[in-house]
Amino acid sequence: MPLLDVRGLVKHFVRTQGLFQPPAIVKAVDDVTFAIEEGEMFGLVGESGSGKSTTGRCILRLLEPTSGEVLFRGENVLAFSRSRMRLARRDMQIIFQDPYSSLNPRMRVGDIVEEPLVIHRLGSKDERRARVAELFELVGLEPGHLARYPHEFSGGQRQRIGIARALALNPALVIADEAVSALDVSIQAQVVQLLVDLQRRLKLTYLFIAHDLRLVEDICTRVAVMYLGRIVEMGDTRALFAQPSHPYTRALLSAVPALDPDAPRQRIELDPSSFNREAPLREIGSGHWAAI
């Protein structure tokens, strides 16, 4: 049984367009289905507006999906009551992109990391404090800096604080939503290495949402490509990057600048009329699916 099994997930936003016009429906997530096995690093890639972040938020019910099922260890979390959902969130955590706006500037960083434990009423004060110190060490922060405020830390350190907070409740699934996108490349490499190390040590499962295809190619075992609310291609990272089959995947991969100045530049322009947007995913190779 997969750890996370998303079936037919739909999220529509209704946008009013003025007094005399009918409201428009934006299909941000339009019938998305995928499953993540325990211990996987699953990449969800796409450009702005593809619906990748909305998908992540719907899984945690930070946004309420319009329809579909989100099975976590076989149970549909969309049917959970509020209190049951709160319990389920111990197992499913999220790391956000922006290390500047996602940490409360008026709280000491030790309290920020401890807060999930307090909310879930776990442990005594001393036990919580010990856990926070342990988490600080785990993510490579000085336990001596617990009493400092977020503004005293660099972007990379703040992202480590966000990671420590996400790990406080010992989750099984971590959704990393552009978790390293805002960081400088050398800091990014360190935080990515931390995420990979933590996965091994804590047997974490990741849904890694990103727009950086090179990064996803480096660290994810499987990847799904989203375009306008739908998954257009999904498969083992190596197979998908070696043989992209959907016209959008091909255009996307061909747009990534090569690091070799002499690499032939063969941009593939996307011709939206060249494929059927309604086509369902079908298996085109072992574990390789494309909506063609």
Added chain:
Amino acid sequence: MTEAPLLDVQDLTVSFAGAQSTVTAVDHVSFRIAPGETLGLVGESGSGKSVTAFSILRLLQPPGRITGGRVMFEGRDLLTLPERDMRQVRGARISLIFQEPMTALNPVMRVGDQIAEALTVHGMATRADARRRAIELLQAVKIADPVRRVRDYPHQLSGGMRQRVMIAIALACRPPLVIADEPTTALDVTIQAQVLDLMRELKERFNLALLLITHDFGVIAEMADRVAVMLKGRLVEEGPVRQILRDPRHDYTRSLLAAVPGRKARG
């Protein structure tokens, strides 16, 4: 470099005075750009690459202050030029493309008028003529239906189209040098590819020299002839793009390249 340089930056030094201490953001930086050449200036946040660009155009805001060096351009030192003459350089001889077109464009002015303004301000065209030129420029940056688009406001355009408008404004006066500060960083990768292709084409067509500031080695590999690497206000390495990417000499350049994702998979 056999040709005389178009831009010759010598020992440029910029300081930011704080309450207690003074920070040297750019520390004796020197480089040259030949006509038609693209120099990629790379570095991480705080390395001083954008401060360098702003200093060349003397657009630095206090407490930043140029404390030394020379910026030779077309035979004159821009750092000693009277402000009135400097205004004739900015936009007309050296123009600037920013990362975020939404903040760089005037939101309440039609894009055609913004392009026309770039021309009339420098006396490069009459008002009537400027409108026609604006349409030509939108055509040059490959905006479909330019006759209609000149009347659009920035918010009616997509991010990629806004960046094209920025490029049209930058090219309006046919400057020999363009400074582009992270011109494609805010764009999606497919849009970035289109804008880079466009910039390469326009560079050829107008024989533009380009100072390209970026943190992305992929963009460098696609665009630059030479690369200069900045670290904490200093140039630590400079050379032809192939040498820097394949055989970097400085430890910092090596570590920076090693951190770029996508090298693992392709070896």
